[in-house]
Amino acid sequence: MRFLLVEDNHQLAQAVCDRLTLDGHVVDRAEDLATADDFIATTEYDLILLDIMLPDGDGRDFLQKHRAARHPTPVIVLTARSEVSDRVGVLDLGADDYIVKPFDFSELEARCRAVLRRQSGGASNVQIFGDVSFDALACTLTVADQQIRLRNRELRLFEIFIGAPDQVFSKSKLVDRLFSYDADVTENAIEVYVGRLRRHLRGARAQIVTVRGLGYRLSLT
Amino acid sequence: MRKFVLLAGLALMWLAAQATAYEIEDRRSFGPDGASRTLRIISTGDASLFEPILTSFLQSEPNLRIDYVVASSTQLSRAIHEDGAVMDVALSSAMDLQTKLVNDGYALPHRSNATSSLPTWARWRDHLFAFTQEPAAIVLNRAAFDGLPMPRTRQDLIALMRANPDRFEGRVGTYDVRQSGLGYLFATQDARSSETYWRLTEVMGGLGVKLYCCSGLMIDDVVTGDLAVAYNVLGSYAQARPEETQIEVLLPEDFTTVMLRTAFIPASSELPDIAGRFIDHLVTRQWDNAPGLSQVFEGAELTRDDQALRRIRLGPGLLVFLDGFKKQAFFEEWRSAVLQ
């Protein structure tokens, strides 16, 4: 995925970029509206993350202009101001969603996913691995012509595996990415979701293999 | 009848004189003998005159006797004033004496619906109540005026008497004001009303006026023809004798003095309640069968000409003529007019 991040706070911008890059996304960063305009003019983005308070103007003006120009790229507004009036205002101006700083990355991820899902409509974004095909936006896994609807955590877990096939993920890494930090989740919980995925993959060549002492990987058997 | 009353009166007078210092003229009892209570009435009016009133009252008061004492107004006054006689009702035609008795505190107050419905001129201080109005009349012998016009006023009478001294010489009568309280009352009121009184008195004096003590005797003499004219006769007495056709009762049209017969409850009364009821009986119309007594309420012919009627007013004005000096002065003047 290609993101455009419009954010003037350097540290925050850097952290968000790092985090998104870590998940395998491509991020362009603009520190002001003028730069953002330049980026949009030259590049197609899947999603724009837009801050409101920018040195050369108000993010809402940008949003308005963007919508007036009928750019289809969805926009998620990042706001530090918590007034709900701001939130509603940006939705009225055409933002697809908003997220309040500081955000939980899983929340950002979830919102991005939701926005993209709404945006893509019927269009599919299918990844194929061996004899299984996976549509992250539609939340479906197709095994032997059988389409299985994945629940959120199953989806995210499978996404991790299919993003890097044959790579071993430790349980603790998976816990980090699957669960929010507000609950004490044991690594055993991962086994539950891995178990569910294995059930879905039954009969397929693509399987989640246990690497003793290290974790799991998705491999073709 | 009258002679009998007189005889009985004389007998009673003697009896009464034994017990009382005041002189009475008559004494009668009405009602059942065995009655437990006796209402004592002292009156200047003849018992016969009041009998209908008394008997009608007794009808509503069983078990009551009435002791009816007749006395002159002077004696009545003395009985109440000086002798402290126990009396329940005092009836008198002498308004001045009645007024003085009330004024001097010898009466009890009485208030009732009957008395409060009386016209204000008919009561004084809720003590003294008028129950008849009786005019002072001129009684004429018709025969004596044969061929002459009947007088209608004092002036007419004066003119007639002056024009016909022969016919009237010695045939004119009036009260001796020194003897009769009522005569004095009429005279003083006449004198107050008009100077004509003195001229009339002088004319009568010139004709050798005969002086009387009472109305009854004057009327008698007019009836017999001894008198041609009786001046200031109690009209009620004359009217009480309708059988006498030869007399003419004249209520002078210049003015007619009207005496009010009054009643009060003496302070010595032992039966003030019954006395009060008796006064109510007097002032209301419960006795219209008493001939000659004109009630306060109707006054029959007394309504004839209100302008000419001079009701003697109850009140302290009447005390003036009881003053010794005043009386003396009046007698002086009267005597010089009458006894020429």
Next chain:
Amino acid sequence: MTGAVRKKGSIRRRLIIQLLGGAALLAILMFVVVRLYARDLAADSQDEILSASVTSILDAAAVRNGTLALDIPYSAFSMLGNVSDDRVFYTVTRNDAFVTGYQDLPTPQQGRISETRFRTATYRDVEIRMVTAARRLSIAGVPEVVEVTVAQTRDGLRQTLNEISRTVAMFGIGFFLLAAFLGVLAAQSAIGPLRQLAGSVSRRGPEDLRPVTARVPEEMAPLVAALNSFMSRLKASLTRSEDLIAEAAHRVRTPLATVRTQAEITLRRVDKPENRQAVREMIRAIDESSRAAGQLLDHAMVSFRSEHLETKGVDLCRLASDAVERLRPMADLRDIDIELTLPGEPQILRGDAILLQSALLNLLDNAIKYSPTDSTVRVVVSGDGTAGRVMIRDSGKGFALGELKTLTQRFVRGGNTSGVVGSGLGLTIADEVARAHGGSLKLENAKEGIGGCASLSFLLASR
């Protein structure tokens, strides 16, 4: 907030009592004065007529033929009878020797011959008024003094006085009643503005600190000025603290966002379990403070907006579905389904959409947070034409019994919320929003099975 007010008397009662007391005093004073005056007047008029009577008798006294002649005029006494029915007594003396009249009359007031003398005495057990005057006559060449006294009982005077007293008493009572009536009216109207002020202030919402602008009587101006100044200070202080909270939250959140993101990245790269644990703790701490800041802001916003409540027609169904859509991604993260049940027709109430949205989001957020994974949160909107309701039911542990009353207080968190990030302001916000709209927040535990249930109820706008 509403402390006991220490009362001392009532202005209205005090006014009425004072006015009534004044009126009664005036009425009594009027009665006494008029009665005294009338008494003097009546006594004077009696004295005058008695004097006239005496004078007319004295005038009639003459020397005739060398002796005293006293022809008392009829009018001397009849004039007394014209005025009243009082009893009349008189006496005439000549050089202090009795001549005529009532000999036992009390001796007159002593004094100079030339003046008219008055005396009130008792005669025959009654009170009498005596007027005496004298005149010098020369009888047979010898100067002599003729003295005339006329006396009258005072029944008429008393009667007149009684009549006047009765009339004046009626007047007094009438005056008093009228004054009482007017007094009560006056007290009412005097208290009126005070009542209006109290009414308009107490009718206000708890957050309404606008100055009183209604016109008030001059006497109340200082009170209203003080009240206004007090409210403006209170408002300034409130605004200041709200601003402070907003500013603080704002300032805190951006760096927190940076730190949190960095921490998450760090966590990916760290392998040692003890280090990982430390970073996790860090992230949780950041979440906790960030969320607290957010809710403080929310709360400040709710307080602020409640004060200037904008009322527009708002559809509860629309609000509920918006809130559900907004939070569905968060629910998804935990594999929680949100089941929304809407009635067939919109449930319109008059209120502030932003506040109501905030309340719903807080409740729904709570429900998602406290529900276990793989469960369902149910949102049911219902209405019966007069009241509308949004019920949010989770399948968490429910509310601890005994805490239902206190949960809506600020920073009070349930006893069974350990392990969940929260500030304890969510329910407070929802409760305040509900009350600002004249509605209510009801917390209860599901009767069947497990889970808590929060309901927001509002009166619907009449159509």
